[in-house]
Amino acid sequence: MDFLHRNGVLIIQHLQKDYRAYYDFLNFMSNVGDPRNIFSIYFPLWFQLNQTVGTKMIWVAVIGDWFNLIFKWVLFGHRPYWWVQETQIYQNHSSSCLEQFPTTCETGPGSPSGHAMGSSCVWYVMVTAALSRSVSPMDKFSVTRHRYAGGRGL
Numbered sequence: 826m827d828f829l830h831r832n833g834v835l836i837i838q839h840l841q842k843d844y845r846a847y848y849d850f851l852n853f854m855s856n857v858g859d860p861r862n863i864f865s866i867y868f869p870l871w872f873q874l875n876q877t878v879g880t881k882m883i884w885v886a887v888i889g890d891w892f893n894l895i896f897k898w899v900l901f902g903h904r905p906y907w908w909v910q911e912t913q914i915y916q917n918h919s920s921s922c923l924e925q926f927p928t929t930c931e932t933g934p935g936s937p938s939g940h941a942m943g944s945s946c947v948w949y950v951m952v953t954a955a956l957s958r959s960v961s962p963m964d965k966f967s968v969t970r971h972r973y974a975g976g977r978g979l
């Protein structure tokens with residue numbers, strides 16, 4: 826497991842150092858996808874616009890959270906932010922310093938990340954809903970054009 830955590834820390838450091846310029850964008854994406862928005866914003870909003878998408882949203886929240894809870898019980902994983910402080914593998918106090926953010930200050934088991942699971946589900950439902958809304962008018966147009974061309978024997 827130490828191998829996995831050590832590489833996780835390296836990846837976090839790489840992201841925190843080399844992608845600092847994208848901080849605002851990544852933070853925005855993370856906040857928009859925050860699963861807590863499902864109940865207060867996305868479900869009521871999407872249910873008015875499209876009941877199927879609204880229902881999908883609520884199922885994603887319930888099933889996703891349930892799976893995350895089960896996985897957390899089974900894996901009971903460390904969080905990188907406390908693992909770097911406690912592990913003995915870094916010699917002479919050379920442990921890495923990781924920057925913390927309000928969303929990473931959690932006290933429960935860290936693996937798998939509920940935020941990552943929830944956000945990807947939220948983004949998946951919203952992007953597929955947006956794509957199907959934008960693709961449908963084009964499909965209707967091409968079907969109409971095909972029929973028109975067929976009717977004229979073209």
Ligand SMILES: O=P(O)(O)OC[C@H]1O[C@@H](O)[C@H](O)[C@@H](O)[C@@H]1O
Pocket residue numbers: 859860861931934935937938939940941943
């Ligand atoms: O399991 P993680 O990654 O710490 O994320 C859990 C947290 O994810 C956040 O997105 C939710 O708003 C919190 O309610 C939740 O506790």
